[in-house]
Amino acid sequence: MSGLTGDKGTVTVVLGAQWGDEGKGKLVDILSSEFDLCARCAGGNNAGHTIVAPGKDGKPVTYAFHLLPSGLVNPSCVGIIGSGVVVHLPSFFEELDELEKKGLECKERILVSDRAHLVFDFHQIVDGLKEVELGGSSIGTTKKGIGPAYSGKASRSGLRVHHLFDNDTFPEKFRKVVEGRFKRYGNFEYDTEGEIERYKGLAQRLKPFVVDSVAHIHKSLSEGRRVLVEGANALMLDIDFGTYPFVTSSSTTIGGVLTGLGIPPRRIGKTIGVVKAYTTRVGGGPFPTEQLNDIGNHLQEVGREWGVTTGRRRRTGWLDLVVMRHSCLVNGYDTLNLTKLDVLDDLEEVKIAVKYMVNDLELPYFPADLEDLSQVEVVYVTLPGWKTPITDVRTFEDLPDNCKKYIGFIERFLETPVEWIGVGPGRESMIRKTGRVEG
Numbered sequence: 001m002s003g004l005t006g007d008k009g010t011v012t013v014v015l016g017a018q019w020g021d022e023g024k025g026k027l028v029d030i031l032s033s034e035f036d037l038c039a040r041c042a043g044g045n046n047a048g049h050t051i052v053a054p055g056k057d058g059k060p061v062t063y064a065f066h067l068l069p070s071g072l073v074n075p076s077c078v079g080i081i082g083s084g085v086v087v088h089l090p091s092f093f094e095e096l097d098e099l100e101k102k103g104l105e106c107k108e109r110i111l112v113s114d115r116a117h118l119v120f121d122f123h124q125i126v127d128g129l130k131e132v133e134l135g136g137s138s139i140g141t142t143k144k145g146i147g148p149a150y151s152g153k154a155s156r157s158g159l160r161v162h163h164l165f166d167n168d169t170f171p172e173k174f175r176k177v178v179e180g181r182f183k184r185y186g187n188f189e190y191d192t193e194g195e196i197e198r199y200k201g202l203a204q205r206l207k208p209f210v211v212d213s214v215a216h217i218h219k220s221l222s223e224g225r226r227v228l229v230e231g232a233n234a235l236m237l238d239i240d241f242g243t244y245p246f247v248t249s250s251s252t253t254i255g256g257v258l259t260g261l262g263i264p265p266r267r268i269g270k271t272i273g274v275v276k277a278y279t280t281r282v283g284g285g286p287f288p289t290e291q292l293n294d295i296g297n298h299l300q301e302v303g304r305e306w307g308v309t310t311g312r313r314r315r316t317g318w319l320d321l322v323v324m325r326h327s328c329l330v331n332g333y334d335t336l337n338l339t340k341l342d343v344l345d346d347l348e349e350v351k352i353a354v355k356y357m358v359n360d361l362e363l364p365y366f367p368a369d370l371e372d373l374s375q376v377e378v379v380y381v382t383l384p385g386w387k388t389p390i391t392d393v394r395t396f397e398d399l400p401d402n403c404k405k406y407i408g409f410i411e412r413f414l415e416t417p418v419e420w421i422g423v424g425p426g427r428e429s430m431i432r433k434t435g436r437v438e439g
Contacts, residue, residue, distance in 0.1 A: 165207065
């Protein structure tokens with residue numbers, strides 16, 4: 001796979017282009033064989049990536065990643081949890097232990113930024129209380145405490161990894177933060193002193209993993225090492241550019257890569273957007289191309305659309321190129337990875353959303369106002385299906401003609417080449433294409 005990663009000493013970024021669950025982890029797993037470091041820049045254990053890879057005996061093993069970088073599947077790749085990530089330590093060690101049980105030795109290959117903010121159990125309790133407070137306007141949070149942790153960070157009342165190692169001040173700072181939550185939400189059941197004691201033990205266990213991630217990444221880049229960044233969530237869940245307020249609490253964009261890892265724009269060598277061949281989302285919020293019909297059921301069942309982290313079934317619909325055009329504007333993808341194309345194999349025809357209309361006028365851009373979005377009439381282009389299994393196809397040239405036309409339409413509309421094409425769950429089921437589709 002030589003030539004996939006760009007120049008030495010540069011950063012390659014993999015980002016979700018829709019509402020998440022596009023299959024970023026699989027591409028990260030494939031690319032990581034040529035990278036020295038794989039970094040997470042934002043989010044927490046609310047992300048979920050599934051990787052199917054050969055185990056020590058050569059048989060396929062399914063690994064579930066939530067907080068740890070998916071690049072750890074490659075034994076020569078070091079994982080970094082960056083400063084922009086929020087870390088729930090019990091979940092961190094639980095995930096680490098589970099991967100080790102499956103034969104993936106990664107305890108010596110994972111580093112955690114000393115600037116990363118911490119998620120505590122009281123954040124998770126508050127997450128649920130906030131959802132109750134919202135009532136009918138619930139945004140569908142994973143209740144992992146991510147939003148409350150980022151709220152604490154923004155209000156400058158959060159606790160970071162380095163705070164854990166100051167035994168003189170951490171207990172009092174922790175009590176003060178919890179007391180503030182009690183004042184806001186009432187005295188919910190929570191053992192503050194027991195949690196302080198638990199984190200003394202967790203701090204000692206964590207200590208060998210902790211580094212100044214900014215210094216570590218820049219030293220690696222200066223020495224010619226390659227860094228791969230694995231985005232969490234996706235563009236349409238971004239706190240600024242997504243379907244607010246039905247979003248996550250972090251910056252999921254290329255901007256979040258820079259601020260979450262402390263690297264300048266000039267270090268970014270290549271940005272790859274991962275887009276599913278149809279559209280899915282979880283939780284509440286608008287979804288213009290959603291199909292509450294047999295097509296939606298087909299996409300859900302054949303695509304096995306339920307969450308790795310939550311187990312929730314995903315909402316499904318046709319590919320939305322209005323969303324993707326917005327995504328391309330914000331993130332400036334150099335190429336795209338089109339995933340789960342095989343899920344469309346049995347369909348007589350496939351539709352692609354190309355316009356949003358309101359009162360017979362086309363909206364020029366993806367709207368910020370969800371009231372406007374709720375009123376759009378979606379205009380579709382209909383293409384013939386290929387009615388042929390493609391899971392065993394390994395080259396672009398061997399894909400059915402109608403399949404190639406589907407890919408070509410996406411490229412021309414977005415003016416961005418599709419470089420990677422996912423046709424099945426395994427590592428081997430990823431086609432790399434050079435150039436754009438003619439015609």
